[in-house]
Amino acid sequence: MRIYGVTGWKNAGKTGLMERLVADISQRGYTISTLKHAHHDTDVDQPGRDSYRHRAAGAHQVMLSSPNRWALMTELRDQPEPSLADLLPLMTPVDLILVEGYKRAPHPKIEAHRWETGRPLLVDSNPTIRAVASNTVPQNLRVPYFDLDDVPAIADFILAEVGL
Template sequence: MKLFGVVGWKNAGKTGLMERLVTEITGRGFSVSTVKHAHHSFDVDHPGKDSFRHREAGASQVLLSSRNRIALMHELRGAPEPTLEELLRQLAPVDLVLVEGYKRDAHPKIEAHRSVTGNPLIAPDDPTVQAVASDTPLTLDRPVFDLDDTISIADFVLAEVGL
């Protein structure tokens, strides 16, 4: 599987860019999966529901299945957080995996940047950032795209991963 990341500071436009890239790239006939890193606890389950009750009772894994989707929840219960590599091994094969977050990992990435946040760029100190998608013109030693130019960004990502 080919892998490409989207990184950036909070409110930089990562999720919107991910969403637009998935739409654009799948629209071109490629299969895409995504991995999103969360820096906080999250829940896809709701208190009182059967699967929530299973987890609360101590189940290590809870698999939900319907004719529309399946979801596998794995409780770490003190175990270390899996690495990106370990998580990728759990995915079904696709043409491209887009990763939101995991900015410290070594895979190629594009940085989403919004000037209004006032955050510094990650790219100048990170050679794994292959390009920047920004809402303001920048002069860098790598490609800079308009944050909303999804077609050009998708072209770049697909070329970088050889698709």
């Protein structure tokens, strides 16, 4: 499977870019999945739901199935967080997996950047970043620049990078 990342600081536009890239690339006929790294307090389950109650009771894994989707949740229970390399083989094979986050993982990435965040570009200290998508033109870039809203061009770049 081919993987490509979208990284950047909080509020830099990563999730919006991911959403638009998934729509664009899937409309081109490619199968695409996503893997998002979240912070420690993120929970996909809600208190009071049956699956939450199962986890709260001590279940290591809870699978939820419905006519529209299924989900498998695994409680780490003080075990270390699995690496990206450990998680990727658990995904169903597709043409492309887009990964949000995982700034320091070794896969190639595009950096989403908004000047309003006041944060510096990551590209200057991260050799895995192959391009920058921003709402302002950064100076002295060592990688290609794309307007953050030019999703077709960003998608073209990513697909060429992964050989699709």
